[in-house]
Amino acid sequence: MKVNKPLISPIALSLISGLFLSILSISEPIAAQSSCSDKEISDRIALLSKADPVAFDELIKCKAKAVPALTKAINDPDETIQITAIAALGEIGQDANPAISIVLAQIKNNNEDIRAVTWNTLIRVLESDRAKLISTAIFTLKSSNADMRSRAAAALGKIGKDAKDAVPALIVALKDPENMGYRATDALGKIGKDAVPALIIALKDPDKNMGYSAANALGKIGKDAKDAVPALIIALKDSDKHIRYSAANALGGIGKDAVPDLIMALKDSDKNVRSTAAYALGSIGQDAKDAVPDLIIVLKDSDKNVRSSAAYALGSIGQDAKDAVPDLIIALKDSDENVRSSAANALGSIGQDAKDAVPDLIIALKDSDKHIRSSAANALGGIGKDAVPALITALKDSDKNVRSSAADALGKIGKDAKDAVPDLIIALKDSDINMRSRAAAALGKIGKDAKDAVPALITALKDNQYVRSSASDALGGIGKDAVPALIIALKDSDKNVRSRAADALGRIGKDAKDAVPTLINLIIDNDIRPEALYSISPDELRKIVSAEIFREITLLNSPRSYWLRRLADSDRFYAMSLAQSTADSIKKNPPLYCLIPFINQTLPWKCPK
Numbered sequence: 051m052k053v054n055k056p057l058i059s060p061i062a063l064s065l066i067s068g069l070f071l072s073i074l075s076i077s078e079p080i081a082a083q084s085s086c087s088d089k090e091i092s093d094r095i096a097l098l099s100k101a102d103p104v105a106f107d108e109l110i111k112c113k114a115k116a117v118p119a120l121t122k123a124i125n126d127p128d129e130t131i132q133i134t135a136i137a138a139l140g141e142i143g144q145d146a147n148p149a150i151s152i153v154l155a156q157i158k159n160n161n162e163d164i165r166a167v168t169w170n171t172l173i174r175v176l177e178s179d180r181a182k183l184i185s186t187a188i189f190t191l192k193s194s195n196a197d198m199r200s201r202a203a204a205a206l207g208k209i210g211k212d213a214k215d216a217v218p219a220l221i222v223a224l225k226d227p228e229n230m231g232y233r234a235t236d237a238l239g240k241i242g243k244d245a246v247p248a249l250i251i252a253l254k255d256p257d258k259n260m261g262y263s264a265a266n267a268l269g270k271i272g273k274d275a276k277d278a279v280p281a282l283i284i285a286l287k288d289s290d291k292h293i294r295y296s297a298a299n300a301l302g303g304i305g306k307d308a309v310p311d312l313i314m315a316l317k318d319s320d321k322n323v324r325s326t327a328a329y330a331l332g333s334i335g336q337d338a339k340d341a342v343p344d345l346i347i348v349l350k351d352s353d354k355n356v357r358s359s360a361a362y363a364l365g366s367i368g369q370d371a372k373d374a375v376p377d378l379i380i381a382l383k384d385s386d387e388n389v390r391s392s393a394a395n396a397l398g399s400i401g402q403d404a405k406d407a408v409p410d411l412i413i414a415l416k417d418s419d420k421h422i423r424s425s426a427a428n429a430l431g432g433i434g435k436d437a438v439p440a441l442i443t444a445l446k447d448s449d450k451n452v453r454s455s456a457a458d459a460l461g462k463i464g465k466d467a468k469d470a471v472p473d474l475i476i477a478l479k480d481s482d483i484n485m486r487s488r489a490a491a492a493l494g495k496i497g498k499d500a501k502d503a504v505p506a507l508i509t510a511l512k513d514n515q516y517v518r519s520s521a522s523d524a525l526g527g528i529g530k531d532a533v534p535a536l537i538i539a540l541k542d543s544d545k546n547v548r549s550r551a552a553d554a555l556g557r558i559g560k561d562a563k564d565a566v567p568t569l570i571n572l573i574i575d576n577d578i579r580p581e582a583l584y585s586i587s588p589d590e591l592r593k594i595v596s597a598e599i600f601r602e603i604t605l606l607n608s609p610r611s612y613w614l615r616r617l618a619d620s621d622r623f624y625a626m627s628l629a630q631s632t633a634d635s636i637k638k639n640p641p642l643y644c645l646i647p648f649i650n651q652t653l654p655w656k657c658p659k
Contacts, residue, residue: 085108095123106138110141120142123135137171139175140170149175150172153168184209188202191222217241224267240270249271253297270303271303273307283312297330301330316331325355326359329359336368338366339367365392366399375397378407387417390425397432398429399432401434411437412430412441437463439469442470457488457489458492460474465496478493483514494526497528503528508535508538511542511550515546536551
């Protein structure tokens with residue numbers, strides 16, 4: 051059977067990691083003269099065939115003295131010596147500058163591991179010579195290897211605005227046939243303002259990938275790309291929808307400075323321009339409030355996509371779009387479902403100032419499209435307490451979807467929906483499982499003002515698993531007023547009730563301290579041990595488990611609930627056994643990079659002592 055060779059070997063990965071770490075922390079031990087003779091350097095290079103970490107470190111300590119021999123070793127027939135020699139030059143840093151021309155030639159090497167280590171070595175050696183690093187990266191952008199071109203573009207992006215001399219080469223890279231244009235796009239975005247003139251020209255290129263990438267880069271630059279607004283407005287007319295939306299996103303990224311031109315674009319004869327202009331205004335958000343009158347006009351556009359984008363933009367502008375409420379109410383009855391959904395969302399974003407829309411949003415809860423029902427519910431939740439009376443009525447609707455959406459909206463309103471508590475308690479007995487679950491969730495979001503619902507929620511702990519879960523969350527949300535009933539529920543004959551009651555107490559936290567004695571007793575309950583342990587605070591846990599086990603749990607630095615459940619299920623010993631057997635297997639055949647001390651210390655689970 052054919053075994054695929056890894057893209058990058060463990061040796062290369064370890065050396066690359068070491069190089070990156072060395073950039074962050076550079077030590078310069080002074081080597082004793084006697085340890086860096088030509089013979090000793092030669093002997094140590096020979097040991098690199100075994101990735102000998104001591105030889106590797108001693109060569110680095112020799113610094114400039116080891117450079118000639120390491121440079122020669124780059125052409126050694128042994129691949130491991132080649133890789134480690136290049137890596138050692140990277141660790142030596144700027145003192146390895148005389149080797150640059152030989153190292154640079156390895157960018158064309160057929161071995162991907164060598165190319166990868168070579169590039170990181172170049173970055174390390176040229177770290178203090180930014181101009182040379184930039185010129186090297188520009189040269190590498192012309193490599194026949196896509197991976198190296200991608201690495202070069204990424205390096206230029208990290209350099210940022212100081213890499214402005216690379217703009218022409220990066221513009222050419224936008225056309226890269228092997229899908230690394232996104233790296234060039236990112237780099238140009240990070241270079242910023244100095245890349246704008248070239249990107250404006252690139253927007254007009256007949257190559258669609260070039261135009262698309264140029265628009266994306268301008269969007270990444272943001273407000274510093276304001277000189278590109280006229281060209282981006284023209285790009286909104288492009289026949290390619292990807293370029294249109296990239297231009298719209300770019301205009302959205304530029305922000306307020308693009309608003310006047312986008313308002314003009316709303317009047318364009320091309321429906322695609324009007325639609326993407328509205329979308330761009332939505333991306334700008336509140337800073338596009340001057341566009342509200344014009345967006346209200348295009349909300350009546352003959353094209354459904356324009357209407358939908360206009361509604362989206364008005365919603366993004368938010369409260370400052372309150373003048374659009376009457377027209378958005380009309381849009382709730384639009385023949386197109388996307389327009390109706392966007393209009394509902396917009397009314398919710400406008401908030402309390404859209405209270406006149408409540409009756410129509412209640413009607414929208416009956417829409418045949420589930421997305422519109424959801425948008426209407428969210429909108430009613432966004433409008434707030436003014437929507438509560440209508441939502442209480444909707445809880446009794448004959449359509450289960452309307453009832454469920456009304457419960458969702460009341461939950462979104464939260465404590466201001468406390469007047470709905472009696473009706474939500476009744477809804478806990480609804481014939482529809484989904485409705486019962488959402489009613490419980492809404493009560494939890496109302497919080498302590500829903501304390502009258504505690505008995506009904508305790509009963510709901512015996513319901514379907516989804517209802518039980520929502521009821522448990524709700525009791526946790528109500529807080530300490532639910533504790534006495536939950537303590538009683540811990541003794542229920544139904545294991546699901548006991549389990550969910552313990553879970554709810556855990557959510558309440560320190561306010562549930564009166565439940566600790568009962569929870570401690572329940573550790574012997576096989577059905578609920580995980581929830582019982584999860585509910586107990588670390589201080590109480592110390593009293594239950596031995597100091598050794600508690601310390602082990604703490605030191606693992608993992609989600610507490612996971613390890614407590616492990617302990618509660620008595621799987622701890624199985625887990626320890628599994629870990630030991632895995633460690634024994636690794637000890638028999640550890641990865642080669644474990645020979646490097648730093649990696650051995652950093653990856654103890656892979657490199658056991």
